[in-house]
Amino acid sequence: MKLALRGLRLPLPRFMLEADVELQGRVAGLFGPSGAGKTSLLELIAGLRRPTAGTIRLEDRTLADVAARRFVPPERRRIGYVPQDGALFPHFSVRKNLLYGVKNGGGAERLAEIAAVLEIEPLLDRGIAGLSGGERQRVALGRALLASPALLLLDEPFAGVDHPLRGRILPVLARIRDELRVPMLYVSHEPEEILALCDEALRLDQGRIVAHGAPAEILAEPPVSP
Amino acid sequence: MKRILLPLFLLGLGFTLLAPSAVAVELNVSAAASLTDAIQDIAHDYEATSTDKILLNLAASSLLSRQIEEGAPADLFLSADEEKMDSLQKQRLILVDTRQSVLGNTLVIVVPIESRLKISGPADLESPLIRAIALAEPQTVPAGIYAKEYLKKFGMWSKVIDRVVPTENVRTALSAVESGNVDLGIVYKTDAEISKNVRVAYSVPLDVGPKISYPFAVVAASKHLAEARKFFAYLTSKPALDVFRRYGFLVLTGSGATP
Amino acid sequence: MTGDETRILGFTLGMAALAMVAILPPGLALAWLLARRSFPGKAVIETLVALPLVMPPVATGLFLLRMFGRRSALGRFVHDRLDLDVIFTWRGVLLAMAVMSLPLFVRSARVAFEEVPLRLEQIARTLGAGPAKTFVTITLPLAARGLTAGLLLAFARALGEFGATIVVAGNIPGRTQTLALAIYQLIQLGRDDAALRFCLAAAVLAFVALFISERLLRRRST
Numbered sequence: 001m002k003l004a005l006r007g008l009r010l011p012l013p014r015f016m017l018e019a020d021v022e023l024q025g026r027v028a029g030l031f032g033p034s035g036a037g038k039t040s041l042l043e044l045i046a047g048l049r050r051p052t053a054g055t056i057r058l059e060d061r062t063l064a065d066v067a068a069r070r071f072v073p074p075e076r077r078r079i080g081y082v083p084q085d086g087a088l089f090p091h092f093s094v095r096k097n098l099l100y101g102v103k104n105g106g107g108a109e110r111l112a113e114i115a116a117v118l119e120i121e122p123l124l125d126r127g128i129a130g131l132s133g134g135e136r137q138r139v140a141l142g143r144a145l146l147a148s149p150a151l152l153l154l155d156e157p158f159a160g161v162d163h164p165l166r167g168r169i170l171p172v173l174a175r176i177r178d179e180l181r182v183p184m185l186y187v188s189h190e191p192e193e194i195l196a197l198c199d200e201a202l203r204l205d206q207g208r209i210v211a212h213g214a215p216a217e218i219l220a221e222p223p224v225s226p
Numbered sequence: 227m228k229r230i231l232l233p234l235f236l237l238g239l240g241f242t243l244l245a246p247s248a249v250a251v252e253l254n255v256s257a258a259a260s261l262t263d264a265i266q267d268i269a270h271d272y273e274a275t276s277t278d279k280i281l282l283n284l285a286a287s288s289l290l291s292r293q294i295e296e297g298a299p300a301d302l303f304l305s306a307d308e309e310k311m312d313s314l315q316k317q318r319l320i321l322v323d324t325r326q327s328v329l330g331n332t333l334v335i336v337v338p339i340e341s342r343l344k345i346s347g348p349a350d351l352e353s354p355l356i357r358a359i360a361l362a363e364p365q366t367v368p369a370g371i372y373a374k375e376y377l378k379k380f381g382m383w384s385k386v387i388d389r390v391v392p393t394e395n396v397r398t399a400l401s402a403v404e405s406g407n408v409d410l411g412i413v414y415k416t417d418a419e420i421s422k423n424v425r426v427a428y429s430v431p432l433d434v435g436p437k438i439s440y441p442f443a444v445v446a447a448s449k450h451l452a453e454a455r456k457f458f459a460y461l462t463s464k465p466a467l468d469v470f471r472r473y474g475f476l477v478l479t480g481s482g483a484t485p
Numbered sequence: 486m487t488g489d490e491t492r493i494l495g496f497t498l499g500m501a502a503l504a505m506v507a508i509l510p511p512g513l514a515l516a517w518l519l520a521r522r523s524f525p526g527k528a529v530i531e532t533l534v535a536l537p538l539v540m541p542p543v544a545t546g547l548f549l550l551r552m553f554g555r556r557s558a559l560g561r562f563v564h565d566r567l568d569l570d571v572i573f574t575w576r577g578v579l580l581a582m583a584v585m586s587l588p589l590f591v592r593s594a595r596v597a598f599e600e601v602p603l604r605l606e607q608i609a610r611t612l613g614a615g616p617a618k619t620f621v622t623i624t625l626p627l628a629a630r631g632l633t634a635g636l637l638l639a640f641a642r643a644l645g646e647f648g649a650t651i652v653v654a655g656n657i658p659g660r661t662q663t664l665a666l667a668i669y670q671l672i673q674l675g676r677d678d679a680a681l682r683f684c685l686a687a688a689v690l691a692f693v694a695l696f697i698s699e700r701l702l703r704r705r706s707t
Binding site for chain 2: 547550551554555556557560570572573651652655656657658659660661670673674675
């Protein structure tokens, strides 16, 4: 992936979110204390919020350029977003959730492929009410993947999932990276996940990117703020 | 939701469309609410002899005149109030040559049917037995204005004013008496006659009571002036006046005016 | 019930239903704007929409009478160009019912829209759905229960509309006389038995509409 954030600014209630960085890796990790502005940064990239200054470029596309008054709406960015709670559509079955972002029918083959990778085939015809936390997250991940995103934003997707289960999900994410080749920006509290999955990492604190580099280096640094 | 609404909608539409449509002219007649019973009978009789259809708009004279002022498509105005007609005339909204005070009414003092009160004149209203007196609102509603005028004439208004219960219109005053919530009420004779639950304790004699008259006129903006005049002529003909008389109105004009 | 009474009931139900059809598009648009957007003058629009709820209905009626009377520019235009009369016709009934019930619908619909998690709409957008598709496939179905409840509430209000109707449409038996107007007239005429029959019909209709409305709202919150 090549995601370039230049002079990006967004005022938040407690501080100004600022980003000036270029990400190159297949999977980039975003690390930082809660309240650092991680979710807001993802929302800027997804197009759910408008920056007050700066540009966002993904590969060779300009997604936002405040100076040039350019703003690509989220539905035309091809950026998948998996929030913490999964945010499944409660009035659809698992299958309809998965197929929501698939254009014009199609997608049956890819549905089978992705359902296999995520191990959710048995769930397809169920409603979402009875799903466990881990199942919800995998369905949400599958739904984002089926829309063929150019970039996948994962906002602590497994924060609510028990530890043993998380161990099983990490390999799934690795397969998405290696087999489906979808670039990811991955927010996590867990250093071992970042180490296992990411090629590069950012540390965000009080709305500023305070470090950027190889995951091992970033995680070794002591936090800037308590 | 759709499944319920659609049939209802079609039902309503059907009723609207199926309403008689083969008639030559529809006349909008705005008539004071106190004329309701009589004018409904008269309209019914008229429709039997004419191809024109009479649409009655029945409400307080003040509202009816207001609607005409705003250009509502009324063809005739049958008012219970000369003042409202004066105001329309001043604005040239009625045909002056058609204006006629056709009907009269008198005031009566009514008491609940079971009441033993005896009233022989306005002076009796001072009796300590009478705690509440129902009248139509005495500032704006004709029946109330007349009642106040009458009491003033006999110097009673200031003496009973604390016991007066003003009501929205004369029929509400009548209901208040019917239910026994007030000791007596001052209403039109025509109203008293329709109720079985009140007794007329005193009829105000014609020569001492206020002059109560119902002016009728054709509305100037009417699009069916010929038909409107025709119905107006019928309203002042003997068959129509007989109906009014049957409902207790005094006839002030036309053939066979009440002496 | 006599034929006339059934006809009045049918007319009232039909007009109220038609009023609901009429307020649905502007009501949904207004409610959505108030729930999801902030714009200059929002507070003013909010207040204006709520106004018929708290103003004396007769005052709203007078306002509409002035607006659509042949003496106003709008009334003349509607009459001369479109050859339509609003005053003293079923259109006046429709207008009065629609204006008086719109605020109730907008208020409930606004709450219904506000209760749809913004997150779900955002996710739909990132999955390639534009604002229109998001509204139709996500917002509308998730708000449907609250919207239906609001519509029933407005329907019940329209059924009982009196003050604005008598001013705008007149009380014309067989033409513009609705249930509420008929009840008023029957009381005036001292025909309490017929008035009570109508009151009963009105109470049953309103009860059914409100009962369903309440149930829909209750189920949504559990």
